[in-house]
Amino acid sequence: MRPRERRKVCRMMTPEKLRGLVFRKPFLPVRISLKSGETYEVRHPETLFVTTLACVISDDSQDVLVVFDADQVTSVRYVKGARARK
Numbered sequence: 844m845r846p847r848e849r850r851k852v853c854r855m856m857t858p859e860k861l862r863g864l865v866f867r868k869p870f871l872p873v874r875i876s877l878k879s880g881e882t883y884e885v886r887h888p889e890t891l892f893v894t895t896l897a898c899v900i901s902d903d904s905q906d907v908l909v910v911f912d913a914d915q916v917t918s919v920r921y922v923k924g925a926r927a928r929k
Contacts, residue, residue: 856916858893864919865891872922875900877915884922 865873865885872886883900885891892899893913900909 856913856919858895858898858913861898861913861916861919862893865893874920874922875916876918876920877911878917879915881909883909886922 865875866888870888872884874882874884876882883902885900890901890903892901897910898913898916900911902909
């Protein structure tokens with residue numbers, strides 16, 4: 844039997860819940876899934892900005908900024924075996 848992936852699924856994500864899941868100590872890389880089906884990995888806490896108005900992920904791999912509302916988040920999963928970027 845495979846070990847379960849550590850994850851936290853919320854019915855209604857708020858900026859406060861998202862901050863609590865992502866900015867924990869020690870930081871663990873996460874995969875954020877949106878209602879649109881898009882997923883984004885956050886490997887360093889400084890690449891995600893969460894405000895009451897919007898959330899922004901700096902996606903270095905595509906050289907873009909991704910902007911979304913916290914209520915668009917369907918899941919936040921800790922990425923097993925991934926290391927945080929320094």
